[in-house]
Amino acid sequence: MNEFLRIQRMCTPVWARWYVFSPCVLSSLVLLGAGWSKAISEPTSLLSDLILTAFILVAVAAITRYSGVKAWRRTTLLVGAIRGVATDWGIEWTTANTTSKFEWSKFVKVRQERDLSLVFYAARGLFYFPRSFFTSEHEWHQFNKLVRSRVKKG
Structure with missing residues (x-):
């Protein structure tokens, strides 16, 4: 579940990430509430906006x-066990219900981290x-080397 999340x-x-979303929420609340000029002259007027922002972000x-x-539970029930294989031709992805084969030219980017590689065939696919x-x-290292050589890193 943690890998899925x-x-x-x-x-x-x-x-939609917190470091973009949070300042936008706070800015909106300040503008709708006291306004920037009052917030600068009376910083304590921001307290209610900060509390409301914190509540919104926690929610x-x-x-x-x-x-x-919930999505993880549905996915594991629907998909079952997953197996992926990378070859010189492309990637074959097999679940309990389907098999997908994509040649390397169909992939648009790759994101690799220390213990996870994502190979994209669409913006969110x-x-x-x-x-x-x-x-x-x-x-693991051979797989990552193959992916880096076949897909541009995005």
């Missing part, structure tokens, strides 16, 4: 977590490969 976070558009975080856990899919460190 992490993949969901990595796919979140920049505008958004809770709702996001709940919806992520991707195949994910956590380190836990691989039996050895050598296999």
Whole structure:
């Protein structure tokens, strides 16, 4: 579940991430409330805006977590076990219900982290490969080397 939630976070558009969303919420509340000039002259007038912003952000975080856990449960029930294979031709992704084959030219970008690689075929369509899919460190490094050589890093 934690890997699934992490993949969901990595796919979140920049505008929806907390470090963009939080200042936007606070700015909106200040502008709708006291206004910037009053906020600068009387910083204590921001207290209610800060409290409301904190409440909104906690609520958004809770709702996001709940919806992520719910999506994980639905996905695991629907998809079952997952197996992905990368070859010189492309990637084959197999679940209990489907098999998908994509040649390397269909992939638009790759995001790699220490223990997770995401290979995108669309803006939010991707195949994910956590380190836990691989039996050895050598296999993990070989996979990442192959992906980097076939897909531009985005």
